[in-house]
Amino acid sequence: MKLTADEVKDRMRHLEECLRERGIKVTHQRLEIFREVAQSGGHPDVERIYRGVRKRVPTVSLDTVYRTLLLLLDLGLLTTLGPPRDRARFDANMKTHHHFVCSKCGVTQDFYHEAFNQLKIPDRVQEWGRMERTQVEIKGTCEKCLRNIGKGSEKK
């Protein structure tokens, strides 16, 4: 579920704005790290983002990637799958979308589905805080893992 080239450009502009507004410096590394997540389809983890960015910024360090991703999370420019922080996998797609997660191998597929975008949140839940995004998460076993059943562990 890749963003288009134009969408990426928009998001980059938005990033620069956000940074300037808050007096946070616009560095080459921050731009490229964000670009890497925005361009990538899928839900890259830190390691994958690091490898991608290094192709364009060979001197970037792993801890800068960590620090930048946490910064982008705080700014609300990225989200994570599942609870934040812990071994996170990042997502720059802020359009409402939904997930199919394989409970064997953990692979996560995005999909769009209009009917899932308008779910009414129960009133008592509304009171727990400020609601920001509603996503449907379907857990199951992906085709690949189904084929592997009985052929030993496909984990990790």
Place this chain on the structure above:
Amino acid sequence: MKLTADEVKDRMRHLEECLRERGIKVTHQRLEIFREVAQSGGHPDVERIYRGVRKRVPTVSLDTVYRTLLLLLDLGLLTTLGPPRDRARFDANMKTHHHFVCSKCGVTQDFYHEAFNQLKIPDRVQEWGRMERTQVEIKGTCEKCLRNIGKGSEKK
């Protein structure tokens, strides 16, 4: 969202059945580790489960807790929040339920809501594998974190 005492007993019986069926030994540790997750409300992580079990089985070791939780996942007796394995938080509540996750502090609240239990999965998604559970995940900011805004970081 605690299970009742009776539900815990049922789940324990079910666990013993599952283990025996597969010729896996029913040990004191396995029973108590499962009980700990089943009894606990919330979504304990490994550390918390370890501390709880140690009150009743003081000699249990952390790696046994890890091994047992992975075993229980494989048997389908537990689930995790978000993708499996990575820094998992466990859930023994296999009834269909939904989550509100605070994107600041990561706190996760369960809720039941009948309308969310019967969502129709799009056909093209059905084809990706075997669908097992559909959950709605609402991300937002919890009351507590909203009150803390501007008072410095409330993270971690």
Place this chain on the structure above:
DNA sequence: CTACATGCAAAGGGTTTGCACGACA
């Protein structure tokens, strides 16, 4: 009795932190 499970300790990986150098504003 035998195979499997456990506990211990050490190794392995991922993430965070402290500090001096370098780059944006």
Place this chain on the structure above:
DNA sequence: TGTCGTGCAAACCCTTTGCATGTAG
């Protein structure tokens, strides 16, 4: 030019693994 960001390396987790001992079946 001053301040914030970066890179490096070491520290700090959390998780997994190897092996001898213990125990359920």
